[in-house]
Amino acid sequence: MPPKTIGNANRTTLGRFDILEDADLQVALFKIQSNVRLCGSFNSSDVALIATVASELGRNILKYGGGRGYLLVSWLDDSRCGASGIEIKAVDYGPGFTDVTAALKDHYSTGGTLGLGLPGSARIMDSLEIESQPGKGAIVTAKKWAKSRAV
Secondary structure, rough: OOOOEEEEEEEEEEEEEOOOOHHHHHHHHHHHHHOOOHHHHHHHHHHHHHHHHHHHHHHHHHHHOOOOEEEEEEEEEEOOOOOOEEEEEEOOOOOOOOOOOHOOOOOOOOOOOOOOOHHHHHHOOEEEEEEHHHHHEEEOOOEOOOOOOOO
């Protein structure tokens, strides 16, 4: 698939994964962790952390989005700053967030969990943004930029 230009950044879709059940998430995680571009640009620890974020976002689709959503994984090349990185966009059609600010705080949970998934994901990635329309779903976009491997 040819890159799509957005502003000064090129975006190449690495995969779109419908997350309807747990098995779909497992397939997505395997494909993310074995992606050649990702593995060539990030060290193995970072790839594992990126997969952890994808897992968290996918689990939220299953738990809060009722299994109605998808992960869209893209590679970004930003000519403005000469950086490249990964973007994981989680889209669900569930009830959405009632309080986006609170959702990013440690131990906040509306589902009886520890409330560490989104705040932890925000710490792992370079950016994490939430767009939500209560009653219509949510989009969580997480980006991580590759660091130069030059010595």
